[in-house]
Amino acid sequence: MKENFCAVYLSGTGNTKFCIEKFVKLLDEKAPVFAIEDETALSALKNYEYVVLGYPVQYSNAPKMVRDFIIRNAALWKGKKVFCLATMGAFSGDGAGCSARLLKKCGATVLGGLHLKMPDSVCDSKLLKKSREEKIEIIRRAEEKIERAILQIRSGKYPQNGLGFLPHLVGLLGQRLWFYGKTKNYSDKLKIDNARCVGCGVCVRVCPMQNLMLENQVAASHGKCTLCYRCISECPQQAITLVGKEVVEQYRLENFIS
Ligand SMILES: Cc1cc2nc3c(=O)[nH]c(=O)nc-3n(C[C@H](O)[C@H](O)[C@H](O)COP(=O)(O)O)c2cc1C
Ligand code: SF4
Ligand code: SF4
Known part of the structure; x- marks a missing residue:
């Protein structure tokens, strides 16, 4: 790898931070990694042509904050080469594709996408809850998938998880269409x-x-x-x-x- 990357991510409960840090360390160990809310993220982004963008999938969509970050800085993305990394609890269809399509509209080239299954972060619902051992195993598998992705990239081929027409259709019909209202705007439901x-x-x-x-x-x-x-x-x-209505398990x- 000759490209100099930087990475920007949103992570609520740590999954995406962990995954993007591991991914970037193996991809380009000098690459700086920024939380999206970090004021220095934007100025750093301006100086890098290659970017890894990471976020958790929400109802088969990219979080509103991430979508806004892309759109608000549309001019900045022009000419950038971006790899989209999306973490999820179970399924997204086109989790990485959601930001990839926006980035392309802004003039970026999308290098690839990676979907990583991680423990579910929704701690006030009983759905999808796993034992401690199961969570550790899920994380281990995600780490292995990251290592495989890096080997693939080193051999000249970026993974394409969640990109293209079929994943788009699956994400849209599988979930996003029915829950679109949840991520359309910022929420006042807290x-x-x-x-x-x-x-x-x-x-x-x-x-x-x-x-x-x-x-x-x-x-x-x-x-x-x-x-x-x-x-x-x-x-x-x-x-x-x-x-x-109540916290089940933080x-x-x-x-x-x-
Ligand atoms: C509001 C909300 C919606 C979510 N929707 C999905 C989803 O559609 N599909 C899925 O597989 N996981 C979904 N998840 C799970 C998260 O994407 C997953 O746990 C993610 O790894 C959390 O990353 P973080 O710790 O970086 O915030 C959702 C989580 C939240 C909080
Ligand atoms: S208010 Fe919303 S955006 Fe802020 S920390 Fe809580 S869940 Fe995240
Ligand atoms: S106790 Fe109140 S102020 Fe403290 S974290 Fe909880 S809601 Fe926020």
Whole structure:
């Protein structure tokens, strides 16, 4: 590999951060990696022709924050060569394709796409819950898939997960069409239980959208949630929910890697 990459990602509960860091380390160990909410991400992006863009799939779509990041900086993507890495709990069809199509519209060349199955981050729903051993095994398989992808890239061929017409159709009909309303805009559906909230400010500090604020010593949401589940998984009082009515099992990747 001669290309100099940089990487930008959104990660709510750590899966995408972990995967993109591993991927990039093997691809180009000097490549800087930035969280999308990091102010320096944009200026760094300007200096690199090759970019890895990573995010978690949400209802077979790219998160609104990621889509907006691409569109808001449309001019910046012109001429860039981008590899799209999407993590997911089970299925997306065209998770990587969702950003790839936007990037192409902005004039970027899409090198490839990689889909990585990781433990599910939706911690206020009983659906898709796995044992600790199963989660560790899922992560191990994702790491192996990353290593295989890198070997493939070194032999001159980028993986094409989630790109092309068929995955597009599968993602659209399999899920996105029916749930499109969930990711169309930022969400105002985040619920904070005032009786539980102790005003510690953890959620305010971690939100990549700066959607949360302390008001009268309790957290309040301002309708700009990108569904990342970071505050929900980190609130020490389990006071925040989104899809479900109560937190079933907070998920953070760091608890499953050594
Ligand atoms: C709101 C929401 C919607 C999701 N939708 C999907 C989905 O459509 N398909 C899927 O396989 N996983 C889905 N997931 C699971 C995440 O994509 C998966 O756990 C991802 O690896 C989380 O990455 P992160 O830890 O970097 O945030 C969803 C998660 C959230 C929070
Ligand atoms: S993290 Fe939880 S307890 Fe702390 S301010 Fe936010 S909602 Fe309240
Ligand atoms: S409010 Fe919570 S779930 Fe929504 S974007 Fe912020 S940290 Fe993520």
